[in-house]
Amino acid sequence: MNVVCKQAIYNREGKIAFYEVFLQDRSTGAYPKDFDPLKATSIAIDVLTEIGPQKVGNGKLVFVNVPAIFLEASMFDLLSPQYVGIELVENKRLSNTLFEAIDILIKRGFKFCIDDFGFEKIDYLPLLNKCHFVKIDIRNNPYKEEELREVISILKNLKRGIIVKNIETKQDYEKAYELGFEYFQGIYLSRPALVKDTRTISFLKSTILQIYNAIKSKDIKKVIEVIEKDVGVTYKLLKFVNSAYFPKAREFSNVEDAVVYLGLENIAKFTIVLALSDMFVEEKEKELWRKALFRASLGEKIAEINSKDMKDKAYLMGLFSLSWEILGQKPEDIARALLLDREIVEAYENRLSLLGFILSLIDLLEDNRDEQTVNKVAKVLGTSPENIKKILEEARLEAEKFVS
Template sequence: MEIYIARQPIYDRNRSVYGYELLYRSGKVKNEAKGNGDKETVEVLINSFYHFDIEELTNNKFVFINFTKTLLLENVPLHFPPHRLVIEILENIPLTNEILKMCKTYKEKGYQIALDDFILDKEHIHLLQLLPFIDLIKIDFPSTPKPMRKKLINIKQKYPIQLVAEKIETKEDYEEAYNEGFDLFQGFFFHKPMIFSKREIPPTFYSRMKLMNEIKKPEPDIRRITNIIETDISLSYNILKMINKHFTRTNKIKSINQAIVLLGLKEIQRWIFIISLRESIEEQDEVAKELLHTSLLRAKFCELFALEILQVKDAGEFFLTGMFSMIDTILQMPMEKVVTELPLQDSITAALLGEMNEHRQILNIIRMIERAEWKKVTEQAEKFGANEEMIFSIYWNAMRWAHTLIEDDIIFHHSD
């Protein structure tokens, strides 16, 4: 049985990643894996943890998993470490005395427990008995009336419970939830502009030093220089801006390697030296880090898809499409304005602006995976003659590649 997993970050009030909700499914069904209590669903969940490296999947953060009544009563959570797992109790599970006892057991063993899509209902006879064992309450923020949200906030005065605002889609939703006192936030708003204070992509000191050392060699390795720049969205962005400043718009760039050749090693060395003198004046927040990580994952996914499915020889332009797919969010600038500063190949620019070409179609596949839109993933993959196993193998390899860069401090290394 093939197991496919996507993830969605959950942020705290300091915009640090608190954990990830894992969105999973089985390759044998055509829509999301929805718990029905049978053995196959249990096996899907267990195998998802044993098949994937949970540390790589979650960057050593908490992992949120939805559990059905059957999974809870069969003690499935006990297969996973309590310091990592947050047990989400689905909204359709009756809060019976049986569930109450199970929650008490899991709590005593060190697990965190969350109520998913919770609605305060005094008719639940076991609700007051259950609350002492609950660590988090997740609510659908936009669809929950403000009076109800206020009642939930009041619960925090009696119990040490964190409130999670789900489906945060807009700046207004985020600010309202923050001001009301919610502790954690989840939703696609964090993939959109307006929340960040920075106006430029954070520099990466470590990558610049590696570049300097490589360029100074008697015989610099162009391929190695290309690889260093490709793993750093700040370097990629700035080198393209420099080309746009010094060359005519007839120079359409489709890969970082082409950009290096066009600019020249001496110019790159001078440029790297100048920007290396700049110091980072503030710490990098984790929302920005997560966006950079997603950009790298998308870049590698698009590249691997082009190489393995389309079987192209040079996938550089697909890499750039994924790399810059979130540059508008990172820079807090409309994509229409950002692309005017980058001498990108027309097909890349069109894809970034939403035109439905081949580059955009591939980019859309990974965006669908991020949103757990499994049916759309299947349909889009079939258009390219690919099956789900191939798609998610590419996704997993791209995730491991991006994770390795971050864990090795290649992306977020700063000087003292």
């Protein structure tokens, strides 16, 4: 299993100065074999956006690994330079486009670090003028001790922060400290800690295109409609809008309020992060998405019969009612994490409420659509069996259309 980890970086006083986040194969403790570096970066950015870098780094700067050839300023639109740094790895084939992207990000306040720095790497030298930190491997660098001491001295004169990595033993640490390094990273000081496994919340590929088209048309109602129909995007949006990225005086418990608050520009940036994360629902999962959307639509339509003021809550309740199967978390835990209305949480925990009653009817009609069950539900809701059959078919078609 691949996971996103963080590892502390310490200063000379032994206090945590920064963190680095990176992808790791949990079984080997190493970077996943043959894993696409761009996808690894996208996953890390996706997790930082969802959880919030301030929370991940406990208020400290968090460096994320980015292959230089993939660096784009837009990748970081939803991340604050106050809490996120960029560590350039695999710095090959540098171009003017890359330097322009770096300049844009520096102007926005992002700090840069060059991984595995060395003066003998000629291509790195233009980057040195733009970076704030460099990182050197204590166990795998081309320098003899006196040469390394001189490199450190030059970098200090250039006012670059110098991080030493791969500190595995007490001897490594003492040697690095004596050589004059300013920051220290390695398993001797701190082992990587789990941030999140990469079985993250997926979404439908078609959702990205539909959101993009709605944004292009400046149709905010359509944006809301598209997002509400995708379990994964709804989850990510509510997590994001309630994260530390946006200072606010209120919490958001539904998609419409979140979209209106963010505005089309920030929704566009949010969509870019989704597109980069490349975590689309697989074909075998689409049936669960279809069922979730059916339950959401059915809940909304049942509420419209005699409790219209509950229809939005009934929709969200139905959408996340399969979260154990889809997301591996209990519905009530998801509802709390997303700050959904308290009545939704209570409906999941205890059916003795109006929303809980609606949820029970959803369960009943999903599993039994025979004449007898339809007649019973119609009688309870004070409507005709034909109307129940109608809303069942409408909910089915709506779910089928969107997922297909």
